Amino acid sequence: MRDAPAATLDLEAGPREGEFYVNMGPQHPSTHGVLRLMLRMDGEVIREVIPHIGYLHRNHEKIAESRPYPQYIMFSDRLDYLASMNMNLGYCVAVERLCGIEVPERADFLRVIMAEFNRFASHLVWFGTYGLDIGAWTPMLFAFRERERIVDLFEAVCGARLTYSYMRIGGVAEDLPSGWIAKARETVAYLWPKLDEYDALLGHNVIFEKRTQGIGGLSPDQAIALGVTGPVLRSTGVRWDLRRDEPYSVYHRLDFEIPVGTTGDCHDRYLVRLAEMRQSLRIIEQALDMLPEGPIVAKVPKVLKPPKDAEVYVRTESPRGEYGVYLVSDGSANPHRLKIRAPSFSNLLCVAPTSIGLKIADLVAIVGSVDIVMGEVDR
């Protein structure tokens, strides 16, 4: 094998005069998993951030090449493990488009309900851990109390509390157990007033505002050049949401808004996510009202063989941004190539340029506000 081209990283050369390196992570609580950041510091001021990733790398894409299409659904849970439903959804839609499978209407609505509940739960985890990053303990307790309700709903429908594997190619695995819809409505009604509580607890907190306002600001051009998507992109003022702009599943039949920010700083990301949670509740309410009767899974051959040389790139809006699944088929029962375009992977790129000249405590606020999940960064 040939050697890697010469690296330009000047770590070997040592720090410059008056500067030093600080190693942050991979076991640091504020790096959300196993992200390692090398910081070149001048006193307490950051001069350069060099991220190192790959600590959670399992080579999902290689694994996918050696097993049939339906067997990868279980692995997609482990990408963004805080939003497994959304990960299932994106992969299943991709295989369905590759093979030309139509999904029954009821299954589509069930998928949207689960995906939006999971988006809410995922934003709750972000809200709680972001509070911890900034130094507030209580938001975590609040957020996990509410998340428990949603996880209970998921457990009732598929038996799992984190890695759901609920979706199937052509539909979903199980129909709703009796009484589930009433319980879901009750949960939505319970969640609405909690959002105002969060604003009072954290959003209007003076310390929180001082720690986040004007920190880590991104311009729309910068964000687009880096490939940043999701709430981080919308906080800069770009109104881009795949659920509205390139609708999949039944999102085109639902009425919801796309909240955007203005300055793109950490506080705007907070505001956008909170507003998104309200929209998720709206979507769930509508989808529960419109939920039709009927089959929950399409007739799909036991051995799924897509046409030879077919390829699709299917994108869905995960809680973190554009989750793309690029599938290339060679006509066999296994994918020839599966590429996961993970939103956190590109969003993480915005940490290094925006934290230069700030302090380490600000870097913690920025990394937290981007809301990365290392499971999908490293895949």
Next chain:
Amino acid sequence: MPNTTALPSVERLLPQVRELLGPKVLASHCHRGDETILVAPGEIVSVLAALRDDKGLDFDTLMDLCAVDHLPRRPRFEVVYHLVSLAKRQRLRVKVPVEEKSPSVPTVSGLWPGADWFEREAWDMYGIVFEGHPDLRRLLMYEQFEGHPLRRDYPVNRRQPLIGPRN
């Protein structure tokens, strides 16, 4: 437009793209609503710059960049670029064939800084060199890793030598 599959294979952008790029488009097709063009490796930077800067197409975002190994077909590799226009809500896939012998493609990290990690990942996983990349190190694997794991001829169960601690 319900969910899934029946996206028409209608060429919406391809005529415009062919007009802009002329003979640089080696081939093109439209499948399941995804429009694709094939260009030569040497042209990729000028092609993507033209697609980005053209007012009518306005492909402002490089959403994804990845490599595909087509062993035993020749040319063996393909580098695939997925472009998006956020303003015009349209997508285009650009593919570049890459030979197995000295696989290399010019970098596009000068056009989009977001290509940086995608290209490092493609180097790491497939051993494709992106010429002119400012910092082409392995991204997900460690430095001492031997080989490129996503190549089709890399066995799933191959073991790697143990590495000692670094002093």
